[in-house]
Amino acid sequence: MDYFSAVEARRSVRRYTNKEIPAAVVEKALAAACLAPNSSNTQTWDFYWVKTPEKKAKLVTACLSQSAARTAAELVVITADPRNWRRSQPELLRFVESINAPAPVITYYKKLIPFMYSWGPLNVLAPFKWILSNSVGLFRPMPRGPNGKSGLQEVAIKSAALAAENFVLAIAAQGYATCMMEGFDESRVKKLLQLPSSARVVMVISVGEAAPDGVWGARFRIDQTKVIHQI
Numbered sequence: 001m002d003y004f005s006a007v008e009a010r011r012s013v014r015r016y017t018n019k020e021i022p023a024a025v026v027e028k029a030l031a032a033a034c035l036a037p038n039s040s041n042t043q044t045w046d047f048y049w050v051k052t053p054e055k056k057a058k059l060v061t062a063c064l065s066q067s068a069a070r071t072a073a074e075l076v077v078i079t080a081d082p083r084n085w086r087r088s089q090p091e092l093l094r095f096v097e098s099i100n101a102p103a104p105v106i107t108y109y110k111k112l113i114p115f116m117y118s119w120g121p122l123n124v125l126a127p128f129k130w131i132l133s134n135s136v137g138l139f140r141p142m143p144r145g146p147n148g149k150s151g152l153q154e155v156a157i158k159s160a161a162l163a164a165e166n167f168v169l170a171i172a173a174q175g176y177a178t179c180m181m182e183g184f185d186e187s188r189v190k191k192l193l194q195l196p197s198s199a200r201v202v203m204v205i206s207v208g209e210a211a212p213d214g215v216w217g218a219r220f221r222i223d224q225t226k227v228i229h230q231i
Contacts, residue, residue, distance in 0.1 A: 006173040011170045012136060013177035016208030021073040026207060029170035030076070036166040038159035040113060041092060044084040045160040045202075047167075048077040048193055055192060062188040063204055068179040072206030078158035078164050078191060081199035082149075085117045121147045126151075132157050153200050160202040167205060177210035 002007065030047055038045070050056050056075060063069035093109055119125050128150025136142045145151045168178040181204045189201045 001173040001175070003169070003173075006169045008119045010168055010172040011177065011210075011219065012068075012179045012225070013206075013208070013210040013214040014066075014179060014216060015211040016068075016071040016073060016177065016206070017215040019209040019213050021207055021209070025171065025174050025176060026074055026076070026173065029167045029207075032170035033078075033163040033167040036159070036163040038109075038162065040085075040157050041088070042085040042113065042117070043088045043159075044080055044082055044156040045163050046079045046084070046199075047163075048079065050075045050124060058192050059189065059204065063181055063184045063193065066181065066183060068181055068206045069204065071208065071211070072179075073208040074206070076167065076207065077193060077201060077211060078160050078167070078203045078205065079195060079199050080153065080202050081153035082117055082156045082197070083136065083195065083198045084156075087115060097230065116146070117152060119147075119152065123148045146157065149198070153198070157200055157202050159217040164203045164205060171207055177214065179206045180204075181206065 026049060030049070032049060033045075034043075050059050051074075057076055059077070069075060089109070093106070096105055096109055129147040130187045131146075133142055133144050133147065137144055146155050164180060168180060171178045184201065184204050186201045189195075189204065190199065193201075195201070
């Protein structure tokens with residue numbers, strides 16, 4: 001299936017058949033998710049393929065026992081944690097140095113990334129970073145954030161959401177269905193996955209073969225002229 005066919009085929013499926021999904025299908029989609037664009041290539045996402053029956057049952061409950069979770073063959077949780085920059089930093093530095101990246105690029109990863117992704121105890125660095133960025137912004141174009149924990153979580157969430165899109169399109173391209181669920185108890189999901197306080201649960205994605213009544217109806221979108229603007 002080509003890209004545009006996969007985009008057309010992808011629907012939010014609320015009910016699946018009892019058919020099992022080959023592990024290779026999910027593995028291939030997870031590999032595609034890891035290729036998604038992300039902020040500064042810090043790769044602050046994590047993907048939890050919940051396979052243990054006990055944990056899967058708890059995850060279904062945390063997803064309000066909705067049919068999209070209850071009938072799914074597989075469940076994948078995508079999370080975002082800005083503090084994961086520390087995980088990618090050593091390998092990323094070795095990589096940029098190995099390709100003889102320009103000095104400003106190496107400086108960016110060595111010095112600027114640690115500064116950007118730090119918020120200090122009790123978020124104490126946030127107001128100082130806000131003052132600095134907005135003061136410089138008076139004289140030249142300047143990113144006005146992220147400054148603190150919530151802003152950095154937002155950056156990580158954006159990257160994880162891009163990975164989620166790669167994942168569901170990769171599943172669609174292989175002839176199966178998904179539902180990206182935001183209806184879940186984040187506290188319970190975090191406890192189940194033993195996530196730190198800095199992490200956010202971005203999406204729980206169910207995977208399976210769509211049941212005949214799995215899609216609620218025809219796709220609805222408002223007129224494109226209302227959302228696409230040329231200026």
